[in-house]
Amino acid sequence: MTNNDIFKKLRVALMLRDDQIEQILMLVDFRMSKGEIGNFFRTADHPKYVECGDQVLRNFLNGLVIHLRGTKENPKNPMDVIAVHKQEAKPKDYTKSEGTPKKEFKPKTDFKKKPASDPKFKAKKPVKKIEIVEKVQYKNGKNSKS
Secondary structure, X not given: OOHHHHXXXXXXXXXXXXXXXXXXXXXXXXXXXXXXXXXXOOOOOOOOOOOOOHHHHHHHHHHXXXXXXXXXXXXXXXXXXXHHHHHHHOOOOOOOOOOOOOOXXXXXXXXXXXXXXXXXXXXXXXXXXOOHHHHOXXXXXXXXXX
């Protein structure tokens, strides 16, 4: 298992975005841009793939400890921090708009079938189907003398 795999699995398990990873790395004074961080999560055959070094992973893990547990002066509960990540990771519900009630969908036309007793309702007469084979004349390459 490579450092990139470990980094990817931690990112998914803790539901971290690239900007959150950037902030975690800044906690230990290790600066990286979002683009450099994103290159670690690419597939190995991608042209911009970068191998995650030991120093990057070490600094990320040290920053993660500070991020989750806090410092001695300002301790945190790790489960509270993870719960905040879950709230941020949930997609917004766009069906409920704030302030305005959602309008119900009403079709413009009524698609109900009309009953046969209605005088406006005319039943379609069955159409006589002519098979295409009846229209074809077979000559088989011979000229017939009539």
